[in-house]
Amino acid sequence: MNDVARLAGVSQTTVSFVLNDVEGANIPPETKDRVLAAVKELDYRPNALARGLRSSxxxxxxxxxxxxxxxxxxxxxxxxxxxxxxxxxxxxxxxxxxxxxxxxxxxxxxxxxxxxxxxxxxxxxxxxxxxxxxxxxxxxxxxxxxxxxxxxxxxxPDEVLGGRTAVETLLQKGHRRIGFALDSNPVPAAVGRLVGYKQALAASNIPFDPNLVQTAESIASGGYQATMALMSLPDPPTAIFCYNDRMALGAYNALRDLNLAIPDDIAVIGFDNQELIAADIAPPLTTMALPxxxxxxxxxxxxxxxxxxxxxxxxxxxxxxxxxxxxxxxxxx
Amino acid sequence: MNDVARLAGVSQTTVSFVLNDVEGANIPPETKDRVLAAVKELDYRPNALARGLRSSxxxxxxxxxxxxxxxxxxxxxxxxxxxxxxxxxxxxxxxxxxxxxxxxxxxxxxxxxxxxxxxxxxxxxxxxxxxxxxxxxxxxxxxxxxxxxxxxxxxxPDEVLGGRTAVETLLQKGHRRIGFALDSNPVPAAVGRLVGYKQALAASNIPFDPNLVQTAESIASGGYQATMALMSLPDPPTAIFCYNDRMALGAYNALRDLNLAIPDDIAVIGFDNQELIAADIAPPLTTMALPxxxxxxxxxxxxxxxxxxxxxxxxxxxxxxxxxxxxxxxxxx
DNA sequence: TTAAATTACTAATACGTATTAGTAATTCCT
DNA sequence: AGGAATTACTAATACGTATTAGTAATTTAA
Structure with a gap:
């Protein structure tokens, strides 16, 4: 800054005023131009450490x-x-x-x-x-x-609303028996989405059936197990809400093994919108995105x-x- | 630092010497302890801006x-x-x-x-x-x-060696006709892996067949198309090397539609080791990891x-x- | 015993900026 | 015309540290 000041024929203070556009400093345009020209000429770059030290x-x-x-x-x-x-x-x-x-x-x-x-x-x-x-x-x-x-x-994220929206999406398509492949860890996401699941059912006057909630590890193999458990129920669900997309992928694998077609035989909805999974599998997965x-x-x-x-x-x-x-x-x- | 110095009854210089463990400063242990105690007492934390300004x-x-x-x-x-x-x-x-x-x-x-x-x-x-x-x-x-x-x-990453290793892995399992679902963009990864593909074949005295290289977009749908093209060849491959895991996922979808079992009817190897895809699909995908x-x-x-x-x-x-x-x-x- | 070396410190300064308190010179107001 | 206000600046300082150049007091060496 001192070099710039010298080249522009002003004081370091003036350079600082110009560069920070200090109001009330009354720098006329010609002086400003001179300073700016010197800045460009010398390729001056402020030192953020010094600036930070001074201005905290x-x-x-x-x-x-x-x-x-x-x-x-x-x-x-x-x-x-x-x-x-x-x-x-x-x-x-x-x-x-x-x-x-x-x-x-x-x-x-x-x-x-x-x-x-x-x-x-x-x-x-x-x-x-x-x-x-x-x-x-x-x-x-x-x-x-x-x-x-x-x-x-x-x-x-609004886990409750997310869970409710997912289930409402299924309800709107006419599903009445909706399975939930849930993380067995009672983390906030799991707890919240379960609340949302229940809210959605209640709003449609569908009684809550605990058998329709199967917990497992929140990875593909867990989704596989939970799906198998749901589908072996005497009255199996026509749709499965999966805690996350990894579990949904496991659900896909399980349903394929059971020779069930998605979404014709059974609907699946996920959570997380992991694009690499959700968009690329067949059929592409409907899911809730985390913000x-x-x-x-x-x-x-x-x-x-x-x-x-x-x-x-x-x-x-x-x-x-x-x-x-x-x-x-x-x-x- | 000045506060610390005052509390310890020394100069700021001495505090700096102690904190930076300056050699040749000859600070006796008792003084050091006094300074360190003051540092702890005052909860002193150095200012990295000032330090950086001074020491660049x-x-x-x-x-x-x-x-x-x-x-x-x-x-x-x-x-x-x-x-x-x-x-x-x-x-x-x-x-x-x-x-x-x-x-x-x-x-x-x-x-x-x-x-x-x-x-x-x-x-x-x-x-x-x-x-x-x-x-x-x-x-x-x-x-x-x-x-x-x-x-x-x-x-x-060593794209050439990666491509060669992938193909060699297939060769070792006895495959002789190996398809390559390749990215149609001639990016370094595509070019390198193709070189590796050719090297591996040459090392096993297998002539290069351009029909076995099908290019497409490097996403799932591209992998699907390339796989379909390869499998409709008069003499289709028994193994497919996919440019990346997304294309491999498309290959899986295509092979499923063709009622071909992996790896029994046809082997698939990917590239990238995108864990969420590779580890979770059925069967789990063998692939090359990028470092x-x-x-x-x-x-x-x-x-x-x-x-x-x-x-x-x-x-x-x-x-x-x-x-x-x-x-x-x-x-x- | 005395000069030289070592020990245990400190005063002063520079790093590059933002800001405060000023000061000449000019313009404005009545 | 003369004081007040404005314009266009600048000198000096502080931010918190690292480092250089010292200096007294003590120890060592001859």
């Missing part, structure tokens, strides 16, 4: 996650966050901790050392978390997770509000935002 | 990519890079540009403003690139891509060498590292 903001956001790539579609959270940050002139500082609590602590410390303006904490599965305490030294938002006391702003990209966007957008407008944004208790899961119609219903 | 290194690496999430398994590149950076006390500053050349330029500028110690440029598909010129102001490494003049260090995680690791590891040991590491011409694609045996061969 870095336009950088820390993004902490337990495991980036374990579920591919969840990477879209990162993408949504990155896109929105980028659109606002922010960059993301990334750490995935692999789930180790001590690492999380250290990760946040490293980010705080680098003076991030805020921190996003995202999990790949929807679940409760205990984020490291030091995270609260700056504005923070949780994505796809929440603390039990809801003391931190968060975004999560990962949108959660990433919302998280960063809200974080930026917290950063730039703390008083107006901060709510008490902190906001818990819920995003719907859109239905992706293909050919399996 | 930030322990931060820029990671630029065209599109993070388009191919889920490719996210493992990011994961490998992040893990190795983390292990060495570095953090990753992330941008995905969506492929816009101007954005790349700006992205790199934003990273340079933040004084990154080096830059990784990664693409999700193996291909030639023209990285922005300003990237070379700091040490740089390309992952899964290369410049035509090979003027920048890079890591790429994404390893490329990410190698890229950062080499970049750190470039940063910390420029003279010893720098080669002329720059190193072009090639990583093998391991065979993942499942049940389709």
């Amino acid at each position: 903001q870095t336009h950088t956001i820390g993004f902490v996650t337990d495991r980036i790539a374990i579920t591919p579609y969840a990477v879209r959270t990162l993408e949504g966050a990155q896109d929105l940050a980028w659109a606002n002139g922010y960059l993301l500082l990334l750490v995935n901790t692999g789930g180790d609590q001590r690492l999380k602590q250290i990760a946040v410390d490293m980010m705080l050392e680098r003076q991030v303006d805020g921190i996003i904490y995202a999990t790949m599965y929807h679940r409760p978390v205990k984020p490291p305490a030091n995270m609260l030294e700056v504005p923070a938002v949780l994505i796809n997770c929440y603390t039990d006391d809801h003391s931190i702003a968060s975004v999560v 990962h990209y949108e959660m990433g966007q919302w998280g960063v957008q809200y974080l930026l509000q917290l950063i730039e407008n703390p008083e107006q944004t901060q709510q008490n208790p902190p906001i818990q935002h819920i995003l719907p899961c859109p239905l992706i119609e293909r050919a399996s219903v | 290194q930030t322990h931060t690496i820029g990671f630029v990519t065209d599109r993070i999430a388009i191919t889920p398994y490719a996210v493992r590149t990011l994961e490998g890079a992040q893990d190795l950076a983390w292990a060495n006390g570095y953090l990753l500053l992330l941008v995905n540009t969506g492929g816009d050349q101007r954005l790349k330029q700006i992205a790199v500028d934003m990273m340079l403003e933040r004084q990154v110690d080096g830059i990784i440029y990664a693409t999700m598909y193996h291909r030639p690139v023209k990285p922005p010129a300003n990237m070379l102001e700091v040490p740089a490494v390309l992952i899964n891509c290369y410049t035509d003049d090979h003027s920048i260090a890079s890591v790429v 994404h995680y390893e490329m990410g690791q190698w890229g950062v590891q080499y970049l750190l060498q470039l940063i910390e040991n420029p003279e010893q590491t720098q080669q002329n011409p720059p190193i072009q590292h090639i990583l093998p694609c391991p065979l993942i045996e499942r049940a389709s061969v």
Whole structure:
């Protein structure tokens, strides 16, 4: 900046004023042009460290996650966050901790050392978390997770509505006996979708039959087992709602082994919209999409509000935002 | 640091010496303990901006990519890079540009403003690139891509060896007529794998039959078409090598429609090891894995060498590292 | 015993910016 | 015409650290 000032024949202060477009500085256009010309001439690039040191903001956001790539579609959270940050002139500082609590602590410390303006904490599965305490030294938002006391702003998918929508889709096609191949782990997604399943049935005055809910591991083999169990019922379902697309893939395998055609003999609906599975199998799978990209966007957008407008944004208790899961119609219903 | 110094009854210089373990500073253990106690007492955390400003290194690496999430398994590149950076006390500053050349330029500028110690440029598909010129102001490494003049260090997968290994696997099982469902785009992966296909045949003295190579779009429907074309040959193959797992999924669909059993009637081998597809379909798909995680690791590891040991590491011409694609045996061969 | 070397520190400074408090010179108002 | 207001700047400083060049006090070597 001093070099630029010298070349333009002004002071470093003036250069700073010009580059930051400081109002009330009264720099006439000719001077501005001279400075800008010098900037171009010298190929000057500001030093964000010095700027950050002086103004104590870095336009950088820390993004902490337990495991980036374990579920591919969840990477879209990162993408949504990155896109929105980028659109606002922010960059993301990334750490995935692999789930180790001590690492999380250290990760946040490293980010705080680098003076991030805020921190996003995202999990790949929807679940409760205990984020490291030091995270609260700056504005923070949780994505796809929440603390039990809801003391931190968060975004999560609407599992209940998602489950209800899936089942309502089947009901609308005339199905009355609807099986549910459910994750045996009582994670928030499983609990919520089951609530939605029951809500939809109740709204159509269909009694809940516990035999129609078969739990298993939430992978293809689990979907296979659950489907086999459902189809061996004395009064088997005409449609199966699968907890996720992996289980739906298992259901496809099972129904093929039973010589049942989808969707003619039996309808299948999934959850997650894992494109590589859902769009490519035969027939293409109708499924519910998780709003990962949108959660990433919302998280960063809200974080930026917290950063730039703390008083107006901060709510008490902190906001818990819920995003719907859109239905992706293909050919399996 | 001044607060710590005051509490410990020493100068800020001494605190700096203690915290950085400066050799030749001759700080006796008692003084060290006093300083460390003050650090703990005050919960002191160094300011990385000030440190970076003074010492001109930030322990931060820029990671630029065209599109993070388009191919889920490719996210493992990011994961490998992040893990190795983390292990060495570095953090990753992330941008995905969506492929816009101007954005790349700006992205790199934003990273340079933040004084990154080096830059990784990664693409999700193996291909030639023209990285922005300003990237070379700091040490740089390309992952899964290369410049035509090979003027920048890079890591790429060994497509030729991968193709050869896939075909050799089929040859070893006794197959003599091996179809190839190939991407119709002449991208490096397609070209390389075809070379490997020919090499393997030649090594077994099997003449190359152009009819056995059917090109199509590298998605499930393309795999379906190519498989149908291959199987309607007067002398159809007994095994099909698919350019990628998505095409293999299409091949599965086609073979099912033809009432052919895998692997009894016909063997199928894929490429990419997209776990969600390969492991979950019936039968599980034998495929070649791309070394994404390893490329990410190698890229950062080499970049750190470039940063910390420029003279010893720098080669002329720059190193072009090639990583093998391991065979993942499942049940389709 | 005394000069030289070592030990255990500290004062001062630079890194590159943003910002505050000013100051001449000009313009405006009555 | 003369004071007030405005314009167009600049000098100086602080942000928090790492590093250089020292300096007293103590220990060692001859």
